[in-house]
Amino acid sequence: xxxxxxxxxRWYIFxxxxxxxxxHALLIVFYFGANAMVAGSVSVSGYACTAFHLFxxxxxxxxxxxxxxxxxxxxxxxxxxTAHPDRPLARGLLSVRQAKQGAGVLIVIExxxxxxxGVHALSAVxxxxxxxxxxxxxxxxxxxxxxxxxxxxxxxxxxxxxxxLCVFSIVTGRYFWMSPKQYALFVCANWMIFNVFEFGRxxxxxxxxxxxxxxxxxxxxxxxAAGNVIGMAAVAVLIAVVLGNALSLPFLFYLAQALLxxxxxxxxxxxxxxxxxxxxRAFRGACSVFILLYNxxxxxxxxxxxxx
Numbered sequence: 001x002x003x004x005x006x007x008x009x010r011w012y013i014f015x016x017x018x019x020x021x022x023x024h025a026l027l028i029v030f031y032f033g034a035n036a037m038v039a040g041s042v043s044v045s046g047y048a049c050t051a052f053h054l055f056x057x058x059x060x061x062x063x064x065x066x067x068x069x070x071x072x073x074x075x076x077x078x079x080x081x082t083a084h085p086d087r088p089l090a091r092g093l094l095s096v097r098q099a100k101q102g103a104g105v106l107i108v109i110e111x112x113x114x115x116x117x118g119v120h121a122l123s124a125v126x127x128x129x130x131x132x133x134x135x136x137x138x139x140x141x142x143x144x145x146x147x148x149x150x151x152x153x154x155x156x157x158x159x160x161x162x163x164x165l166c167v168f169s170i171v172t173g174r175y176f177w178m179s180p181k182q183y184a185l186f187v188c189a190n191w192m193i194f195n196v197f198e199f200g201r202x203x204x205x206x207x208x209x210x211x212x213x214x215x216x217x218x219x220x221x222x223x224x225a226a227g228n229v230i231g232m233a234a235v236a237v238l239i240a241v242v243l244g245n246a247l248s249l250p251f252l253f254y255l256a257q258a259l260l261x262x263x264x265x266x267x268x269x270x271x272x273x274x275x276x277x278x279x280x281r282a283f284r285g286a287c288s289v290f291i292l293l294y295n296x297x298x299x300x301x302x303x304x305x306x307x308x
Contacts (some may be wrong), residue, residue: 002176005222006097008230008264009117010088010093010094011094011100011102012021012095013069013088014088014094015082015233017068017087017088017268018073018087018088019065019069020050020067024065024066025062026057026060026084026294027065027291027292027294027295028062028065029058029062030295030296030299031056031061031087031163031190031236031295032061032167033127033289033299034294034295034299034302035164035167035168035171035186035190035252036054036057036167036171036295037298037299037302037303037306038182038183038186038298038302039167039168039171039172039179039183040171040172041210041247041305042180042186042197042243042246042247042301042308043168043171043179043180043183044173044180044184045172045173045174046172047171047172048115048171048173048174049170049171049172049173053117053118053121053170054126054170054171055283056113056116056117056123056170057114057117057166057167057170057171059113060110060113060114060121060125060166060170061104061106061115061163061166061167062305063109063110064125064128064132064159064163064166065104065130067103067106067107067110067131067132068104070099070102070103070106071103071132071135071136072091073089073099074089074096074099074100074136074139075136077089077090077096079212082212083210083212083213093177097212103138107129107132107133110125110186111125111126111129114126114166114170117170117229118173119151120173120174120175120176120227121166121169121170122161122167123169123175124131124166124169124170124175124176125166125175127162127165127176128159128162128163128165128166129163131158131159132159135142135155135156135159137226138152141241143298147288148230149202149214149216149219150199152214153195153198154160154195157191157194157195160191160193160194161187161188161190161192163190164186164187164190165179165187165268168183182243182246184241185242186239186243188235188237188239189235189239189243191292192232192233192235192236192239193232193233193236193290193291193294194228194291195232196229196236196287196290196291197265197287197288197291199216199225199228199229199232199287199291200229200283200284200286200287200288201227201287201288202214202216202217203216203217203221203225203271203280203283203284204217204218204280205214205217205271205276205277205279205280206275207273207277208277208280210285217227217275217280221271222271222275223272224239225272226268226269226271226272227287228229229264229274229283229287230264230265230268231266233264233265234261236264236294237257237258237261237294238244239259240294240297241255241257242297244257244301245300247301247305248305249304249305250301250304250305252301253297253300253301253304255291256300256301257294258299259264260290260294260296261295262292263286263290264286266284266286266289267279267283267285267286268283268286269284270282270283271283
């Protein structure tokens with residue numbers, strides 16, 4: 001019993017340090033909510049699910065986020081031993097084997113819960129789980145892929161698209177390959193917002209750069225690194241505008257999306273030109289909140305029409 005409690009305590013510490021529940025819960029709820037609302041609004045079957053199925057789906061998507069975080073920790077273990085020795089696996093809080101077991105348990109739970117929802121949900125979750133496993137193996141070309149920072153990120157953030165399709169199946173009761181063009185467009189928006197976060201968090205001021213830590217600012221320079229992020233944010237907002245027109249969303253929806261984009265553009269230009277520590281932090285902060293606020297605006301915008 002004591003040994004089990006000790007393991008639970010270690011997992012609790014891992015969770016607090018590498019997957020803080022409060023901030024991730026908020027992100028997951030609004031990510032799921034935005035995808036669910038768009039799916040139900042554009043699908044011919046509408047909202048073909050029960051509240052219980054929605055709850056199970058939310059737990060499944062939350063499990064996906066967590067097992068992906070664990071996979072990232074395992075993949076980065078050797079590098080972290082040198083560059084980030086304070087991280088849980090690097091300092092021995094959990095062994096790599098224990099981390100693998102934890103991720104495996106999460107995947108089994110995701111499959112079981114999605115099976116309770118239906119075959120349509122199970123098929124989508126199975127595909128996502130399989131992709132995450134291949135992604136964990138770095139598509140079996142890790143030596144070629146790892147030095148290519150942008151390619152590595154783009155192939156990994158694609159999992160956000162698959163999770164989006166999982167939500168579609170859960171909400172509509174339809175197989176993910178039956179999603180309409182409008183939802184496919186929103187799937188692409190999910191890819192863009194995750195890229196904004198992923199690319200944005202690896203841009204630094206000159207004095208913040210570290211020899212053992214790769215970054216887009218180091219490879220591309222501040223202006224090109226910021227420009228890439230601004231471009232992806234603009235694509236995501238453009239997709240939101242197209243969906244807004246299709247769903248007849250109110251003017252405030254467009255205004256909120258424009259303001260959100262302007263924050264990314266403004267901090268990006270500030271960082272790209274000045275490359276100061278303050279500007280870099282502001283830009284990373286804007287990229288971090290973009291992924292959350294984008295979905296918050298979608299939820300409020302679509303919700304205002306549904307509950308009108």
